[in-house]
Amino acid sequence: MSERVMDRIADIADQLRLQAWEAETLGQLPETTVKQMKAAGSIRLLQPKKHGGLEVHPREFAETVMATAALDPAAGWVNGVVGVHPYQLAYADPRVAEEVWATDVDTWVASPYAPQGVAKPVDGGYVFNGRWQFSSGTDACDWIILGAMIGDADGKPLMPPQMLHMILPRADYEIVPDSWNVVGLRGTGSKDVIVKDAFVPAYRTMDAMKVMDGTAQREAGMTETLYLMPWSTMFPLGISSAVIGIAEGALAAHLDYQRERVNSSGVAIKDDPYVMYAIGEAAADINAARQELLANADRIYDMVDAGKEVSFEDRAAGRRTQVRAVHRAVSAVDEIFARSGGNAMRMDKPLQRYWRDVHTGQAHAIHVPGTVYHAAALSSFGVDPQGALRAMI
Structure with a gap:
């Protein structure tokens, strides 16, 4: 099996963890992080092969975003957001891709x-x-x-x-x-x-509406399954993957912090059954969120690959899954953070940064559950939602 981008990310894991602090201070990704992501091919995952891209399965894109976000939340977020744009440029006017990637296939x-x-x-x-x-x-x-x-x-x-x-x-x-x-x-x-x-x-x-309803892809004559995927599946996928990856990073940071910790009563955390229960439950919920998100990407991809229509009801159910997966993962982070003790709040501890980052990611508009859940529920009753209920679905 050929080397994947996430393998290259694993090779620079220690650097990304350290650079996450620098990014926080700078208020943007350090040049070193950008260069490393370009060298790894992070933003070329969904880019057309004819323009130097990799055209990977959406699952692999999501897994790579998660892996990056677990190490460096900001880098993972940028991977998810900026990384989805090549998917859309694939079915723009051909002159656009030629201009964007004419001299550098790593143009973001x-x-x-x-x-x-x-x-x-x-x-x-x-x-x-x-x-x-x-x-x-x-x-x-x-x-x-x-x-x-x-x-x-x-x-x-x-x-x-x-x-x-x-x-x-x-x-x-x-x-x-x-x-x-x-x-x-x-x-x-x-x-x-x-x-x-x-x-x-x-x-x-x-045309924004044609992009969102899939007309733009068909009018552009796309035949590759990747580029026939619904926009409302692909665009949120990068963002939701980043949030779940941040939750995975938070769990890892929590375990590192708690491993040798003794609480104020002198009891080793490993001997506290209530904290152990919380860790076990949180780990299960974060993993469930991950598996939900990936399985949903697989389900939609398989439908498209088989030539089946992805109905509004299918898309709404997929969006419901994305939103719920994120809320489930963030709730799990809250449960372990609440049991981390006062020292976890110190600004030199990574756990508080993961906690801040995961909540900020959850606040993105695509994770607001109201209209998504409403539309998905109506669709399951055979009702075709209208107006604002169709937004981002």
Whole structure:
């Protein structure tokens, strides 16, 4: 069996653990971490082979993100977020991939997708303006995908809304320094970006609704199973995998911390049956979350590979699984953290950083359970959810 990216990540495990502290201090990934991830091929996992990518199974992508996040939560998060963009660029206009990877197959592409900008139609494309938050790993990226609303001649969003994904080179947007001051995932450098009157040619745009419902993939003539996977399975997969990987890292840090610890009553933690119970239960729940997420990716992949339609009900059930897996893993981390004692709260202890990071990852919009659970439940009754209930499904 050929060497996989996660094998290369395992080879630099000690460095990643140490660099996680540096990332926290810098507020972005250190250059060393970026170079190591590029050397390992972390962001090329879902990239087309014809552009130097690896085109791995979504399960392998998720496992690699988990392995990275367990060592360095910020690096794992960036792996999950930035790493999914090559999957989408595979079915963009072919000229886009040629531009992005023309001189370097390790060129990274940032986001976010929230439609916080307005694209005004002009001859040959759009004039684009806006400001976005949460551009994870953006300092290491040379391109970006940004969400937009199509505007009228005055630059006001059209109604009903029409959304686009705009693809821009680094020269066309500004990264806002010091715009990422947060309690967790500090090392992801998820800064604000600004676009001012940038011209974006039409071929560097994608219809957001067609991307989300799979029409874009079919219109692009994709035949590979990977690139026919639903966007609502693939985009959350990287983020949810990162959170579960962080939970696995938290469990490992907790075990290291508790191994020789004696509590305030002089009892070795290994002799405290209540703490042992909590560790056993948390380990089982974190593992269950991992297996749920991976099995869900396998299930959707197998359906696509067999040529079966992935219905809205299937996608909603998959999103329900992703959301629940994350909440289950984070709850497990809370149970062990609550039994770690006061010294675990010290800023030089890794456990408190994992705890902060896992909660920050859980707070991402894709992990909000309300509409996802609602839509999945309605679908199971044979009801076709409408409006906001279809968001990100």
